[in-house]
């Protein structure tokens with residue numbers, strides 16, 4: 001397998017601080033000198049963008065706009081701390097039958113309990129304090145229980161709902177049957193975002209994690225059942241097996257997963273430096289077992305890498321695992337991701353969700369970026385760490401998705417539409433790249449420390465978070481105000497295109513004039529970002545970071561070599577497209593030049609601080625003066641616009657006077 005080398009040889013890195021003669025904005029400067037190539041990493045994995053697109057399709061499967069997706073806010077009169085599932089499931093049918101036992105703490109005096117449950121499910125009875133009580137399904141998706149007595153505030157209580165039915169409804173519904181290996185049947189759920197209620201009576205909103213669950217599944221003996229947490233028992237009797245899973249960490253309802261199929265089961269083990277170890281438990285279709293065993297091992301170093309980078313694996317007392325389903329993509333059910341295959345992008349993505357989505361869960365679907373932006377970026381981080389030559393491919397392909405994204409914000413304004421919540425180009429690709437840019441802006445140390453601090457926040461861990469919570473951690477860590485950054489990149493739409501004009505002055509000083517246009521100016525007119533510019537020449541290769549704070553900004557820098565070319569953002573740190581770099585003609589004259597020249601309409605007079613223009617005149621070939629004016633050139637902008645639309649084609653001379661001298665530049669006006 002071929003993995004390409006990086007373009008520029010880099011064997012020696014030194015850092016120095018440079019002062020800027022016109023603008024004190026240059027920070028750190030790296031000189032990369034060298035001629036020999038260091039060898040790139042070679043391995044089994046090559047980045048394949050189609051893998052990411054495939055799982056986007058799956059996560060995007062609930063693709064209809066819902067009219068009634070809100071949970072009843074009155075359901076927040078209880079705090080659910082325990083749920084026991086006792087369900088009979090058979091891949092031959094989609095039929096669900098059993099009971100859900102819900103234990104809760106009342107937060108007010110309660111006369112009615114409110115649950116979410118799809119109308120296709122039939123409730124047989126509700127048992128409260130060992131007796132049947134009244135229940136109603138007032139509108140589709142709602143289910144109310146009237147306890148036999150008022151439940152007083154602060155009471156620990158429980159209720160058991162017996163029900164059955166064939167789940168139907170939005171998108172896939174909560175449950176789906178799948179066929180693999182031509183004839184083999186399987187059954188699994190996909191509840192995110194609004195389909196938990198399609199298969200069990202729950203509190204579906206993102207406000208209440210259940211502290212622990214038991215999942216007991218009765219199924220035909222030829223199958224195995226996979227789920228969250230630890231496998232407690234598998235007991236077979238008369239052709240049926242009862243499989244019992246127990247999960248002892250807080251869990252959002254949509255992260256509960258149940259899959260039944262003729263699985264083969266195998267384990268991988270991760271050994272940590274601390275001496276701890278963790279089982280990765282894989283439930284795989286028999287026909288996939290050899291491939292799965294080969295590729296699932298790729299996840300062992302990744303799990304260690306994530307643990308070191310974001311904090312310990314969140315469910316260390318239990319396990320991580322995969323259960324195969326017949327969809328191509330994946331779903332990050334807590335401690336047991338469902339995956340179509342063990343492809344690298346998919347399994348690194350779903351594992352990352354155990355931190356981003358499962359341990360810390362988005363508090364509203366508007367904030368889905370907290371789940372998907374991070375998980376998508378984590379796959380990029382895995383390529384960077386383990387297959388570094390693939391990282392640039394990952395970046396290029398992610399950027400190409402962003403370019404075609406809907407002209408909207410990463411922030412989800414319409415959560416009734418799953419297509420928008422799980423839009424690959426915005427939520428995933430642009431979401432991931434927002435993190436790449438934030439990392440570039442903050443530097444690795446503050447960026448990763450900020451994430452670690454967010455992950456360990458006791459108010460957020462094993463709970464819900466919203467985007468301002470995350471911003472606060474990055475701000476506290478870095479000391480930077482990130483309001484503008486998030487207003488532009490998260491709450492704003494579009495992207496910038498950078499247009500650079502540069503010239504080398506006589507004394508190795510280089511001037512770069514940076515202009516920017518944005519794709520959706522009505523949303524964001526200017527993106528304020530540090531920008532990387534690479535200077536190449538005389539065997540040197542230098543990337544300099546400039547703080548680009550306003551449009552039409554001139555940067556000057558003294559370099560210890562003569563520059564032959566420059567390029568904008570060669571490492572793809574930023575989201576930007578259709579950038580241009582133009583070397584300004586007339587660079588031999590250190591202080592004065594025209595660009596463009598020839599020009600068909602307007603042009604710019606460029607100058608440096610040693611020649612600030614005070615007046616300008618335009619003279620034709622016959623010596624006739626067409627125009628003359630005193631001007632007020634801003635000594636810091638380095639540029640004066642000349643509006644020349646009305647001048648006919650021909651050769652002209654532009655005379656420019658400064659306080660000390662006068663110069664004449666030849667200008668060709670084109671048609």
Ligand SMILES: [Zn+2]
Nearest residue numbers: 059349372375
């Ligand atoms: Zn995801």
